Amino acid sequence: MQIDAKALRIEGLYQQKNQLFMLRVKLASGLLSVAQARVLGELGQVFGSGSLHLSTRGSVEFHNLEPTNIPEIQRTLASVGLFSRGACGGAVRGISCHSTGGQGFNYSQQLARRLLLYFSGNPHFEGLPKKFKISVEADSSSHHHLIQDLALVFAGLVEGEPVYDVWVGGGLGRAPQAAILYQPQVPQNRVLQLAEALIKVYAAHVQPPKRLKSLIKDRGEEEFRRLFADALALCPRVEFHDAFDKSLLPGPGGAGQSRFCVSLFAGELPAAQLSQIAQAAERAGLTYLLVDPDQNLVFLARDAQQGEALAKFLAEAGIDRFDPALAHCRVCPGNHECALGLTATRDLARRLLDAFGQKLQERTLAISGCANSCAQPQLADFGIFVSKITRNQGGEHVPLFDVFQFSAHHFAQPAAQQLNEEQLFSWLTEHL
Helix, strand or coil: CCCCCCHHHHHCEEECHHHCEEEEECCCCCEEEHHHHHHHHHHHHHCCCCEEEECCCCCEEEEEECHHHHHHHHHHHHHCCCCCCCCCCCEECCCECCCCCCCCHHHHHHHHHHHHHHHCCCHHHECCCCCECEEEECCCCCCHHHHCCEEEEEEEEECCEEEEEEEECCECCCCCECCEEEEEEEEHHHHHHHHHHHHHHHHHHCCCCCCCHHHHHHHHHHHHHHHHHHHHHHCCCCCCCCCCCCCCCCCCCCCCCEEEEECCHHHEEEHHHHHHHHHHHHHCCCCEEEECCCCCEEEEECCHHHHHHHHHHHHHCCCCCCCHHHHCEEECCHHHCCCCCCCCHHHHHHHHHHHHCCCCCCCCEEEECCCCCCCCHHHCCEEEEEEEEEECCCCCEEEEEEEEECCCCCCCEEEEEEECHHHHHHHHHHHC
């Protein structure tokens, strides 16, 4: 069977090694119902590698799929309201949220879901020059709003209605660029209009395969703002008309509320374990869970009693609740499963955690297998990515690492370059 791998990207599929595929499932702010989690676990036990990968944008990925099995997987996902359209390729990706503990999360989860439904599968917003990333943040503490094409940061309530600071034009990759504040305190009912206008500017004025940030860099902020204003004048205003609250999770900080984290190594979740977790959550009466930006599973229980029930049922299933060394360690799949990965990132992560786990309990660590920075090393206390592959005297391939360390800047700053693994460990021993 002839496969056009590039054409399949819009369906959320990337080709891996040996003619196998990765399928990415889009989520709004990492939100997943217990029923959906159960189906993902069942599918993962039948198809692919037997494990699911949780991404740093709150998506779920199947790896090593046979192309003949993909239609059945897609149909099953659709039966529980999950889809992958636009999760890869030139489209609006899943809507992320990196501040699930913020006071504005009740509002951000609702807006993220609306944006996901509005843009996903909409042909007017497909065929873009490259990916277009949107996040809705409860606050700005994580700095993740600085790496999005469009970020909406909750800025409080005005006359009872949520308002958002609008940031545009950020991104990481080989040329990191911090987003600019386009406009503060934008009412929620203007958000869809702004997002639609911005995507149209991107499609009209940026050549593939560049991101929106290139438009600001090449033509300047003043010209960008003019183009944005012109597009905005032509876009109709789309307003929300609600009869009741649309939040699916309790807001953080409520009286008696419990927050639980099941920390995972490198975002790798055995499918059978996800089925057990879904069953434990269902027994405790929870209906939703979250994929958090550090590649863990998070539960927001409505009160302490429900939290205690969840803890009991997870323990009965043999599932550890929380490991502080793993909780803030982000790792991309590397060359285990990604065609672009230059080294075995998970193996490196395991060696680092074995060596420095105690010292990393209060720090964030991010490891990327290439300069694309999918693990977001520039937003970690200590970030590592493979900058190149060289050969040692024996002719073996050896990865060289660049290291970033967070300071007062928007992004972590380069601290050391092209270290071999021995030099990397020595550097970390000195600086951790």
